[in-house]
Amino acid sequence: MPGADATPRRLRRLLLACCLAVPPAWAAAQAPEPAAGQTPAPASVEPDWILGQLRRPPPAATPFVELRVSSMLKKPLQLAGEYRRPDADTLVREVRAPYAETTTIRAGQATLAREGRAPRTFALSRVPELAALQGSFGALLAGDRAQLEQHYTLQAEGAADAWTMTLTPKDPRTATRLLAVVLRGGGDELRCIETRPREGDAQPTLLGGAATGADAFASLDDALRACRAPAR
Secondary structure, three states: OOOOOOOHHHHHHHHHHHHHHOOHHHHHOOOOOOOOOOOOOOOOOOHHHHHHHHOOOOOEEEEEEEEEOOOOOOOOEEEEEEEEEEEOOEEEEEEEEOOOEEEEEEOOEEEEEEOOOOOEEEEHHHOOOHHHHHHHHHHHHHOOHHHHOOOEEEEEEEEOOEEEEEEEEOOHHHHOOEEEEEEEEEOOEEEEEEEEEOOOOOEEEEEHHHHHOOOOOOOHHHHHHHHHOOOO
């Protein structure tokens, strides 16, 4: 079971996952068909093309499966739930299994609500680099490369149906904790976020169709293989 208190480290990881995860997977099924004469998908991808694919206005939601590994746990803890972006200023992460917990991020604060306990609210400013991270999320969701590159170096690889985009932090404070965040997807669906901390193992979060079809993972390696697998 999770610890009783939310820490700045936990908020950092939560904020990264919550804000990067929400837009495309659920909305992709509702996206309009390409217009006649529209530019075909490229043979190789660039950050601008990926950002254009991920751009979605709220409201949006997508299921997620996250594997949490810790020296305090005898085996990996698999969480399942949903990320929601009900409006442009609010991000929600709802864990539904194996326990119930909802975190709402809005107006520079994160509120943690757990069944049987009073909600707790934390200022994101408790961790200085979160201000830069928070400012980047709107840019990602809006497809604004110029603003996003104020905080990250972007590198895209792959093809339209199987691409990756790596976000490497520029801020030295963020870089002391975070090596990179790797987005993996195909077309306009973001299927996995692989968070690579400076210390410890990479942490995968499966999204959308990848999360819906995910079974219980026996190990972190199994979850990473599922994260890195192309869409079927």
